[in-house]
Amino acid sequence: MRIGELSRRSGVAVPTIKYYLREGLLEPGETRAANQADYSDAHLQRLRLIRALLDVGGVSISSARDVIAALGRTDLQPHDLLGVAHHAVTPTRHPDRDTDAWRDARTAADQFVAERGWFVQPNAPARDQLADVIAALRTVNAPEVLDNLDAYATSALSLAEVEVDTVVARGEAVRMLELVVLGTVLGEALFVALRLLAHEHASMVRLAAAQEPSLPAGTPSQN
Amino acid sequence: MRIGELSRRSGVAVPTIKYYLREGLLEPGETRAANQADYSDAHLQRLRLIRALLDVGGVSISSARDVIAALGRTDLQPHDLLGVAHHAVTPTRHPDRDTDAWRDARTAADQFVAERGWFVQPNAPARDQLADVIAALRTVNAPEVLDNLDAYATSALSLAEVEVDTVVARGEAVRMLELVVLGTVLGEALFVALRLLAHEHASMVRLAAAQEPSLPAGTPSQN
């Protein structure tokens, strides 16, 4: 198919597809003549993956390029891809990390990981992310949230185990790689959305109940 | 204190503080003369909150303004603030929602919420977010991730209950409002970081173990 049809079938504008080609997110089609290239169903699939990463996963163009490049490598194991996927979902914006307060928070983060017995690379970016949040919660003086660290970690671990099992359940290497990426990026979006829904439910049950006694009957609290 | 000291103590550049003043994120200091204003510790605190929301929470300037405006209102109950906080963590980017595939996903999202017995406003933005992810997972043909919806929801609910309880445990209304915001925005960042750490741990234990038998001895799988 040519670019027009690719555009129609994917819902992505032609200039945008050209932009992705320029940026190396999408492989060029097979050139037939100076101004004719042929795109396959694989291109369509790839385009859908790109849009999912960008629109739903919130991944940047350059991170998406890295992820896609990694997907194309046959020498990577699923675990190796995790680093790339994690990098993709790691925000670039972050607070000033060159302060004593931040370094203290980073120490606390490392200590927490160690106490949990988690096996995590010493330079994993998620350690810095955790330190960012710890430092922020301390400076805004909200230790209550940090008191729940264990609850957060327990939820996170049980989720992570389910996700990894989902990948492991697959035999084919190529499929596993895709699932690592999708599980990491879209899994995060999935959880975030569900957390907000659960948040609203829990809040309605526990907070609103106090002020407005006549709640929807039979709303379970799921304990 | 004057703006220079506020800048030094907060680590925020003077022009940036002026920008926040213009944008209505920070209240003007008490004017003493045409070009002299006085800032209090409350301003410093507020500035730290702003930086936490922007840098760690990834909230936009305009959402931060909404959140801060809501914090200042005395007529709001904690539950009312949830909507504002949720809006702040809801990304503006989203896939095309004007397709049949998306509407199907939205129906599936509503059905999921209903099955769970969750009490959630029909127009809650998180419903759309959930539909976004469901639609994306379907178009990239990764139903495996969706098979774990229940696991995700269970984790999300237990987390949400802990978070709501943390807010409820506080008596003072003003503090509760702050905690709703911090719990929603920074709680998300906290969970995301912990999930990545747990992800790496679980992956190391289950995936890398297969190819590289000599793992760090005694790494528990926390089952």
Added chain:
DNA sequence: AGTATGCAGATAGCATCGCTATCCATAAGC
């Protein structure tokens, strides 16, 4: 009193990101 520094408020500029629009020569389709 004189000088240097700092301040408030206003306006303009800037870097990045993710597209979008335009142009050109060529090929396809009717």
Added chain:
DNA sequence: GCTTATGGATAGCGATGCTATCTGCATACT
């Protein structure tokens, strides 16, 4: 032969989050 579409290149655009500069005045130091 004529319209339309294409590939490739280059330039521009709108939003975001600052950053820089200017002006007139207050403050601080000496």
